[in-house]
Amino acid sequence: MGFVKTTTSIDLGDTPIENIFIDVYMPMANGTFVKVYLLGYKYACDGDPSKNINNITIAKNLNIPLSDVLAAWDFWESKKIIKKISPSEDNEWDYTVEFLNIRQLYIDNNYKSLQALNQETTEEETYSCSTKDLLDANKIPEIKKMFIDINKIINRSLVPNEKMQILEWFHHYNIDPPLVVKAYSYCRHKKNVRNVKYVAGVIRNWYDLNITTMEQLQAHLEKQGERYSLYDRIFKAMGFAYREPSEAEISIMDKWIDTYQFSMEIILKACENCSKTSNPNINYIDGILGDWHKKGIKKIEDLSILTEKKKDTPPEKPSSQKPVRKKTRFHLSESRGSKYEAKELEELLLNRQKNK
Template structure:
């Protein structure tokens, strides 16, 4: 007698992923890195497949180059959530150990409290309640807190303020970049959680981003539409205002339907400086006009400007015809004085006086 359970022909099992990975580490990575991690983690949870699957198999199953798989492990190893175990026979077919994220969290957040006093100088900066009080006396920091309050539509709690001040110290970033991180997270995922924002800031830090200019360049290279919105609003002088949904749709149309480049859009923004109250509709009117005229690049725009400048000169160079005066009733008749000379007129006047 025996007890056993039948199995399905298709794998309909479950793979448990720790929330720490989803909340903290997944926002840092691109899609390929996440896919490699999840598929390999699934294999690691299956004892039967764990020892027969390699990086080549993962590349085939995901339909990506082997180099992308190896690049993903380099990325996750830099985040210290996997460990690569070398293979002496094949350097590209190393084993991968998945670090327990719960234990990693405990090690990072609790063991440092009990570290020896001579190592405290090496530990990350931690904020105190007094630091919050002192920080609120600095106008730039106080403005940062107020702007974040507007973005998340509530007041920051003390623990969140402490976390933000720690970001400033540990990542050496300025308040405007932190404000932009909150704005970015709200726009991308509608997520205003301090842990999620912190993960995004850590990812930016790992990519060498320490200023708004570097962030805009990075987002545009990544093809992020948020980078376009941010760049346009900065050109219009709306650095701290978020675009509305209708404004986003208009800007999306510039790229998707009108096929304008960022350079051309910014050229239109330059023209908006001529009006005292620039807005998206004004710029939209400029771009619509350029589109109708077939102007899609800077060269064709410059040619149009050169033509418009030379047009008045060409008109002035044309020969001018004599000015014709319209005749009125005062010009129809000729003067009777035209029939007589000066002497004859004088005799006529004298004779007239004698007759009287």
């Protein structure tokens, strides 16, 4: 007597993946690195030592180069969620990958954070960004673009120490580069302040208000009735979601709101025309709104009335009168032949020819 269980011809099992990996680690990696991690993790969960699984197997199954597989493990090792064991000196790709428990890592990291808070350490005392960290960060396109955008806002180049402090904000507040750019723009245009410590205070205040994304900041500014949130909405409607307005552009938008007294609904309606031009800019929208202001447009309903008037107005008919030819000094007041009729002129010509 015994107990036997049949198996399926294909693998219909499941592989548990921690939500922390999906929420925290997956967004920071490209698709190939995520696929390598998930397939390797599946093999680890299968736990069948009889299967000869290695990095070449993963490369063949995913139809990618072996170099991509090795690069993926280097990336995940740098994030400290896997560990390479017993790498071979002969074959650099021949090593075992140990998947660390992400839940345990989360607990350990939070426990350390609580200890740091209990010791009441200041931001300067916990400052850990090195020159190497700064050099590595400059290789990331999003970080590099962030520094360039901030330079434009403060009208000078950030010094290395300021850049290192900004990188520390990512560690302390878990924010994205666009939010840092927005914080600098907010301080520059609202408070006329460019100091990195002042900007750090603004970001810290946003963090205390659970604001860590652009969407949360937009909702907060709209709730507070900030004029700055209106600039954001206009720029997003124009397709400039991640560009900060210049002083001249802010002045133009203030004119729409204060001088023309247009509602946001009217302004956003004008911004819809950006799709009709290959090079949308704020002067193009200013021309549209300026024309509407001259015509007395104040509400969306007025635009419908204006459209109906254009339909009802018949097109101008061309004039039936023949244009009067303007005489010049080269025109004689009276033609020599005007006193003769056609038949008389013909007889005169014939007589002249006979006399000749």
